[in-house]
Amino acid sequence: MLRLFVVIALLLFSFCSANDYTKLNKANTLLKSKNKSDQFRAYNDYKDLYLRSIMAEDSRLRLHALKGIVESGEKLRIDVSEYESELASAQRKQTEATQKQQALSHAKESKQIKLKSSLTLQRFDWKDSKLILKFNDKLSLKQIKYFTLIEPKKESFRYVFDIEGAQIVESPTLNKDSIDEIKISQFTPSTLRIVFENSQKLEISYKVELSRLIITIDENDIVTQKMTGSYYQNPPKKTNRDKTVVIDAGHGGKDPGAIGAKRVQEKKVVFAIAKEVYAILKARGYRVYMTRDRDTFVKLTERTQMANEKSADIFVSIHANSVAGKSAEKACGVESYFLSPSRSERASAVAEKENSADISDMNMFVKENFLNFLNHRKIIASNKLAIDIQKSMLASLRKEYGDVADGGVREGPFWVLVGAQMPAVLVEVGFLSHPTEGKRLSDERYQKRISLGIANGIERYFINN
Numbered sequence: 153m154l155r156l157f158v159v160i161a162l163l164l165f166s167f168c169s170a171n172d173y174t175k176l177n178k179a180n181t182l183l184k185s186k187n188k189s190d191q192f193r194a195y196n197d198y199k200d201l202y203l204r205s206i207m208a209e210d211s212r213l214r215l216h217a218l219k220g221i222v223e224s225g226e227k228l229r230i231d232v233s234e235y236e237s238e239l240a241s242a243q244r245k246q247t248e249a250t251q252k253q254q255a256l257s258h259a260k261e262s263k264q265i266k267l268k269s270s271l272t273l274q275r276f277d278w279k280d281s282k283l284i285l286k287f288n289d290k291l292s293l294k295q296i297k298y299f300t301l302i303e304p305k306k307e308s309f310r311y312v313f314d315i316e317g318a319q320i321v322e323s324p325t326l327n328k329d330s331i332d333e334i335k336i337s338q339f340t341p342s343t344l345r346i347v348f349e350n351s352q353k354l355e356i357s358y359k360v361e362l363s364r365l366i367i368t369i370d371e372n373d374i375v376t377q378k379m380t381g382s383y384y385q386n387p388p389k390k391t392n393r394d395k396t397v398v399i400d401a402g403h404g405g406k407d408p409g410a411i412g413a414k415r416v417q418e419k420k421v422v423f424a425i426a427k428e429v430y431a432i433l434k435a436r437g438y439r440v441y442m443t444r445d446r447d448t449f450v451k452l453t454e455r456t457q458m459a460n461e462k463s464a465d466i467f468v469s470i471h472a473n474s475v476a477g478k479s480a481e482k483a484c485g486v487e488s489y490f491l492s493p494s495r496s497e498r499a500s501a502v503a504e505k506e507n508s509a510d511i512s513d514m515n516m517f518v519k520e521n522f523l524n525f526l527n528h529r530k531i532i533a534s535n536k537l538a539i540d541i542q543k544s545m546l547a548s549l550r551k552e553y554g555d556v557a558d559g560g561v562r563e564g565p566f567w568v569l570v571g572a573q574m575p576a577v578l579v580e581v582g583f584l585s586h587p588t589e590g591k592r593l594s595d596e597r598y599q600k601r602i603s604l605g606i607a608n609g610i611e612r613y614f615i616n617n
């Protein structure tokens with residue numbers, strides 16, 4: 153609940169709070185303009201509305217925003233294919249929902265009127281692994297549509313039989329020990345539907361013998377699967393450690409990163425922490441990679457590229473902050489950032505520091521466009537990851553250092569995160585320029601506390617998601 157609240161608060165904070173539908177009307181007007189910059193404003197407004205619609209679970213707004221993004225994107229020749237396909241599936245879902253509604257009301261009507269089907273299911277019997285459905289007349293194979301719906305993530309297998317031109321007078325219960333659920337119902341006025349639902353795969357075959365439909369479920373197979381299948385191979389455990397993590401120690405080689413008091417270099421501090429996070433996660437059984445395993449220069453794009461190549465589940469970039477002048481006495485604390493199009497002053501200042509030389513020659517238009525391609529699901533997942541890391545880092549540090557400041561979870565345009573195809577977070581482990589924090593950051597004990605916090609945060613994220 154708190155997490156959701158933080159996500160919403162962050163998003164609301166970062167977007168203009170004007171009424172969504174007023175904004176939508178404004179964007180619609182801007183879109184009609186012949187002026188390119190008006191069209192671009194409309195495009196950006198639609199994207200903001202789109203994110204808001206996701207957070208508010210407002211499917212109507214989402215559909216309008218998607219339409220707007222696609223239309224304005226096409227005018228501006230921006231590649232909006234991802235949104236296009238999402239729009240298509242959203243529209244499909246809407247049509248399906250309407251059809252289902254219609255089918256339902258039809259079904260209700262038909263109960264009162266009279267079913268048009270000629271076949272009626274008279275009785276059913278189990279004979280060992282065979283379910284025999286007896287109708288009042290001859291059945292044809294052509295009347296039967298059989299298909300499966302498999303959702304491996306939910307561990308649900310559904311086997312569906314639709315029998316055209318058939319009806320039942322009342323829905324019987326068809327229990328079978330080895331199968332989670334069997335449902336039989338009048339799906340439409342003229343279609344009888346039988347669904348076998350199970351958490352394990354079933355071997356199903358069927359045949360028609362005159363007025364009988366015989367469905368065979370291979371029970372031997374079920375039994376072996378239940379005994380030796382996923383249960384024994386993956387005994388119940390709290391965490392699924394079959395995950396890949398890429399840890400990125402910021403800077404390196406010719407790029408020292410921030411420089412603190414006593415000329416402490418960011419690249420060294422963050423490398424020590426990254427290595428420790430690597431060791432902890434590795435010991436816990438995760439697949440872990442580091443973008444650099446020594447003091448060497450690695451381009452920002454190569455860092456995320458590596459994560460993409462390894463098909464990493466998450467990418468965590470580790471950095472330390474520094475400020476100059478008087479503020480150095482005050483600025484302290486740990487912060488976690490996730491990539492978003494937000495250009496708040498605070499985020500831009502930190503991002504400016506971390507966005508190193510190898511992207512400075514990218515022109516503004518390219519940068520803007522990059523930010524416009526951010527995928528909202530990745531933003532939300534990255535936000536969750538940032539929250540878990542931030543919480544765990546503070547908890548771990550405060551066990552020994554009670555005064556550590558919470559810089560919070562923030563969003564910003566960090567180029568090191570842009571290319572990542574997975575949830576990605578940038579952690580600022582503290583201020584090298586602060587008198588106390590700067591000293592601590594070079595201390596092994598403090599580094600180990602932070603590393604443990606980051607590793608725990610990553611694990612917490614995997615448990616929660």
Ligand SMILES: [Zn+2]
Nearest residue numbers: 402409471472
């Ligand atoms: Zn840095």
